[in-house]
Amino acid sequence: MAGGGGGMSLGKGAWDCDRNVEIPPEAEAEVFEEIATMEFPFEGIPTIPPRKDMDHMAFFCEGCRYRVTAYPDWKVAKVKQALWEGGIQRSNKPASKRNTPGLEKWEDLTLMYACQRMDNDKQLREYHVPPGCGCLIAIETAKLFTKPPPDSAYWN
Numbered sequence: 001m002a003g004g005g006g007g008m009s010l011g012k013g014a015w016d017c018d019r020n021v022e023i024p025p026e027a028e029a030e031v032f033e034e035i036a037t038m039e040f041p042f043e044g045i046p047t048i049p050p051r052k053d054m055d056h057m058a059f060f061c062e063g064c065r066y067r068v069t070a071y072p073d074w075k076v077a078k079v080k081q082a083l084w085e086g087g088i089q090r091s092n093k094p095a096s097k098r099n100t101p102g103l104e105k106w107e108d109l110t111l112m113y114a115c116q117r118m119d120n121d122k123q124l125r126e127y128h129v130p131p132g133c134g135c136l137i138a139i140e141t142a143k144l145f146t147k148p149p150p151d152s153a154y155w156n
Contacts, residue, residue, distance in 0.1 A: 057070040076120050
């Protein structure tokens with residue numbers, strides 16, 4: 001196990017949308033700059049240093065992290081298209097296991113930052129998304145308007 005921390009997560013891994021390939025679990029910490037170092041220690045404890053990669057952003061979708069080249073001056077539609085071309089539609093559950101149509105085109109995506117839904121014709125910077133942001137959400141728009149299935153934890 002490389003560098004910073006615990007065992008395998010319960011997530012669904014990570015995907016590099018620029019190359020349309022899986023990011024191996026053993027490379028995730030390095031790719032997403034999550035290896036603790038003594039560059040900025042806190043009371044002698046290693047911490048995750050500030051990010052250096054300002055060319056890529058990370059979007060969470062259905063338990064997987066999607067890494068894509070994107071900049072704050074890009075329009076939301078351009079980022080959605082980059083995610084789509086990079087394979088984000090792989091997050092679709094099989095048709096028999098979903099209660100929404102699934103991602104069929106890039107327009108089916110909604111991007112979110114700080115609980116704000118982002119409009120296609122606005123730039124990311126209008127939502128105060130910083131360069132290299134690693135905590136954005138990509139979700140199928142239909143899920144925002146559909147009740148969770150009866151067996152969902154939502155109802156507990």
